[in-house]
Amino acid sequence: MKPERILVIDDDMEMRVSLGHLLQSANYETHLVKSASEGLAMLQTHAPDVILSDVQMPEMDGLAFQKKVREISHVPVVLISAHGDIPMAVNALQDGAYSFVEKPFEPRRLLGILKNAIRMKRLIDDTNALQDRLAELTDLERVLIGKSDQITSVHDLIFDFALSRANVIILGETGTGKDTVARALHDIGGKPTAPFIPVNCATIPPERFEETVYGTVDGTGGLMAAADGGTLFLDELDSMPAETQAKFLRAIETKTYQRIGDAEMRSVDLRVISAASPQIEQQVADGTFREDLMFRLNTLVIELPNLAHRGNDILLLFRHYLTHFAQLYELSQPHLTNDDVSALMSHPWPGNVREMQSVAERRVLAERRGGGSVRQAIARQTTAQSFPGTLREAVAAFERELISQAIRQEAGRMDDAAASLGIGRRTLNEKVVKLALDKDALLKR
Secondary structure, three states: OOEEEEEEEOOOOOHHHHHHHHHOOOEEEEEEOOOOOHHHHHHHHHHHOOEEEOOOOOOOHHHHHHHHHHOOOOOOEEEEOOOOOOHHHHHHHOOOOOOOOOOOOOHHHHHHHHHHHHHHHHHHHHHHHHHHOOHHHHHHHOOOOOOHHHHHHHHHHHHHHOOOOOEEEEOOOOOOOOOHHHHHHHHHOOOOOOOOOEEHHHHHOHHHHHHHOEEEEEOOOHHHHHHOEEEEEEEEEHOOOOHHHHHHHHHHOOOOOOOOOOOOEEOOEEEEEEEOOHHHHHHHHHOOOOOHHHHOOOOOEEEEOOOOHHOHHHHHHHHHHHHHHHHHHOOOOOOOOOHHHHHHHHHHHHHOHHHHHHHHHHHHHHHHOOOOOOHHHHHHHHHHHOOOOOHHHHHHHHHHHHHHHHHHOOOHHHHHHHHHOOHHHHHHHHHHHOOOHHHHHHHHH
């Protein structure tokens, strides 16, 4: 592996030589020049991984130099000066410098800063190379952009499972792209005209199950008939009411149904793809989700990683969404600063890819005002998340708060808590599991 390259710019020959010895002792390939103009020429011919530049120089100082570098390259610039002060450092960082170091410097600290700057530059290089491939990607790769081990494994499983007619369950947290993977399985493995029928399991009332799923003799079509020859996609499987689970089990086992008012049994040829949060496995263990139904649905399993665990994919995905929204709103695509990259890589992304799309859209729209940053877009996203975005999320938030309050007021006595809420003990238990409430944690507050 080639050593990393560092370009040193300082008009003081003694300092140049001293820095050269330090960097070479740390196994860096080092190039030394005495002026900013020579540094700009060296930038074009030697492709350094990081630039270490003095601030006080004749003709062009380091502050002006790093602005020039930013216009033509993403190579990080570390500024060093014996004359620096806090305002100068702040201005330098705001203008795009990676870091600012005052002389006399501590060698180990300087080497640590340079090492981190090189790591940042390599990350951006890798992302740029991946983004250049977007025009050549397959449809599936466009859906699941990334090269991390986790997402590569998902790609492989989709291709392996697509041609099978066995049922598939997709496990992942909210916003990880479960519906997208389901559609990819259908598109790759089915005929172009085959139906893909999505249904949110939480929206099927148990008392209207037969009408919704089987249909009626007077012509009201059901989900089974609509999905015949294609795919029935059961989204939010872990939200399926207990009364509905037994009825779905029979329909999936036999692939036959009887419309309301019809004496004839009908058969269908369909594949069932389901999506659920990983908590469904605990629901099976607790008995709130039928184990026999799970066995029918999880013949094949695909687990989607959280965005925060996908490493360098984060930057690649964010750039993809920046490009998308910039084109959509006909605005300039924002330049990503070092601070933007740091904000992206350090954020936990609780809303996963869905949250990232919102942050990217907000960052692009900020260009209309001529500014903004990723950190600000994330902060506004975090504030907005205190207000649920959909009716289902709002209902879940309300139920979570109401049930939590009842459990605390009744000191953990679940029968009393259920009575105060006007629901049965079994219903309360199901909601506690569905909402991922921790009774012990609630009682400690």
